[in-house]
Amino acid sequence: MANKQRIMRVLRQDDLDDIVSIDETASKQSRREYYERKIASILNRKTNINCSIVCEVDGKVVGFMMGYVFFGEFGISDATATIDALGVHPDFRKFGVASEMLDQFVMNMKAAGVRKIYTLVNWDDFALEKFFSRQKFVPSKRINLEYVMP
Numbered sequence: 001m002a003n004k005q006r007i008m009r010v011l012r013q014d015d016l017d018d019i020v021s022i023d024e025t026a027s028k029q030s031r032r033e034y035y036e037r038k039i040a041s042i043l044n045r046k047t048n049i050n051c052s053i054v055c056e057v058d059g060k061v062v063g064f065m066m067g068y069v070f071f072g073e074f075g076i077s078d079a080t081a082t083i084d085a086l087g088v089h090p091d092f093r094k095f096g097v098a099s100e101m102l103d104q105f106v107m108n109m110k111a112a113g114v115r116k117i118y119t120l121v122n123w124d125d126f127a128l129e130k131f132f133s134r135q136k137f138v139p140s141k142r143i144n145l146e147y148v149m150p
Contacts, residue, residue: 004057004058005057005058006055006056006057006097006100007055007056007057008053008054008055008056008100008101008104009053009054009056010050010051010052010053010054011039011042011043011050011052011053011054011064011066012043012054013039013043015039015054015061015064016032016035016036016039018054018060018061018064019035019039019054019061019064019087020032020035021089022061022062022063022064022087022088022089023035023087025089025090026087026090038066038085042066042068049069049112051067051068051069051081051105051108051109051112052064052065052066052067053065053101053104053105053108054101055088055092055097055100055101057092062088062089062091062092062097063086063087063088063089063092063097063098063101064085064086064087064101065083065085065086065098065101065102065105066083066084066085066086067081067082067083067084067085067105067117068081068082068084069081069109069112069114070082078115078116079112079113079114079115080114080115080116080117080118081105081109081112081114081116081117081118082117082118082119083102083105083117083118083119084119084120086098086101086128098131099131099134099135102135105117117137118140118142119132119137120144
């Protein structure tokens, strides 16, 4: 992996199969329809920029980071971003791919005028929480609330 070139680029429609494969390997389930909708939403947003990126090694997608930029949400006028999907092929984990994608994402968000990036982590996903903690993410002052439909 050390001598292989990594390329960070924006997500494209034709990345779907690779993203589904990476996610399926990790989650042990196919979520193709979810990622079809997600990619369509990202690429068809008229009021936003495509901030989702993939990492290629030797022309093959080995990781992805999907998110959105918001120019004022929930009554907050500042530009913010969210990261809501992250995946790295198991063969490329432990090589800094996720960190490199996050670095690129942060650089892109700074250029867009974003001052805060948010993400959600399941309370029992210790590996993901540890990754974001190492990247200087801290608990937000906002509380995530949910309502379970009866």
